[in-house]
Amino acid sequence: MFRSSTARFVLMALAFISVLTVLRFKPWQRFATGNTAVTNSTKSREQLGVGFLPVTCHLTCPVTDYATRTSTATRFESQRFTDFPTVVESIKSGRLQATFLLAPLAMKLREQGVPVKIVYLGHRDGSTVMVRQDLAAESLRDLRGKVFAIPSRASNQNLVIHKLMEDQGIREDEIRFVELPPPDMPGALAAKAIDAYFVGEPHAAKAELDGTGRVLHHAKDIWPGFISCVLVVHEDLIRDRPEVVRDLVRGIAESGEWAEQHRLDAAKLSAPYFRQNERVVRHVLTQPPDRVSYRMLTPTDEDLQQIHDMALKIGILERPVPIAEVVDRQFIPQEIKPANIDMQAAKDANN
């Protein structure tokens, strides 16, 4: 009795797992698509996964993904991550060779001996300092003694805020900094657990649309040409597939130019990739239109040196990293024309 009932249970459990495995991997689909010519043609094309997070600073990544769905050049597949530590660990383990990443974090990787290069920028500006709606703060000075949230110590937002404090004569200990995951910031502000935060969009626009927060500064006003994220590739990729890197940089550049000229369409196209409300993305791209910019994406030595020096000062970097080692500008195209994007097809694909 005992043996038969236990054996039956084990068999049932195994059968259940087998059914789940079949449902999970859908072998019939693989078989069906394996026979079609379409799959064969995409298989022969070069492919590359590019990491991004659902923030508007990374908007050119999904746009490039979309643009290369149908083109004959390299296919760039955007891979959505939920946090930067996972991105970093994926690069270190060699499972991700190209991604958007916080600029100081890219330098930190280089310092740790991970051979990555900054080959392009993802955006300019596009971060915002938000304060509580009911707080009568006009500048950073009014935030003395308040709780201020930053995404992480290694974020460029942290560097800029410290630079600003220094410029305004505010001591380090006068503002209470806390680190919070960006998606939690609007909620913390609404609950009055924090008084202000500085973060990449759309996590600031969210509080603005909710009516719980007010814009204190746009990044463009406190540090024109602000960079938070850069396009990083592994040196192995540069060595083994330089043409793919060239295609990628051109793709990002052209996607940026297209997004500049078609802001409403860009919001519509990227919202499903981000799985965010289109209204929030549209707000970021249009209120005001220069809240975030996707032009002038060539990183200058001066840009990177400034970030590097601040990162060193704050202690994110432990030792100087020569900028020439970090950056590689050979793939940047001379001429940038907008990407060729068919919005009608995008609508059909999303429906």
Added chain:
Amino acid sequence: MFLIVVLWGVLSALTVFPSSLFPSPLDVVRGFLEEIQSGRLLDDIIASLFRVCTGFAIAAGAGVPLGLVLGHRARFRQALLPLVNFFRSLSPLAWIPFAILWFGIGDLPAIFLIFMASFFPIVLATTAAVASIPTIYFRVAEDYGLGGSQLLREVTLPAILPQVITALRVTAGLAWVVVVAAEMIAGRDGLGFAIWDARNGLRMDLLVVGMIVIGAIGVVVDRLLVRLMLLPSVRWGYER
């Protein structure tokens, strides 16, 4: 349950919290429909069930035999039990960087994390169950001339099964709790991933959808495991 939903509805109707941060029951119903229509919900459920069941089955398949050995052999027990306790105390979240390093992103690291969360408690519970079998059972078995695999089948397993099943029930709950953390690195699907993704996407309605589905499946899984206790071979253990 009904009271909770009413309270939830009242709180959201009074807009005690901003509506985009605290969705109303109606928003969540709409989110449900959206997820069902797009087919994502079903895919997420299958992905999560697959990962949890596989991780849990491997943990049970390896954990119960190891527990049997540890329970029977005092020397092994003394050597390995501290180790089991050590690993049992570690949060699966701490393993995430290594899970990515060893298994990349997708099903494998999630299964690994679920395994890590459930394996050690199963070993421990089985060890304790074996160690608590009254020695008189074994003496009687000896009188009957039982030994080796026969002893295992006729005495040890029936004696520990009630406790092992209780342990499996508790651990299955644990594995299901861990799925949210484990699927942080799942890449593109799973109920846990859907929760992280909804957070990133600022979609609290979808986050609540994920919570409700995870809770509901947890209840169903527990009901199924409770049925095991009704088997004649183990029922005695609960009726003592």
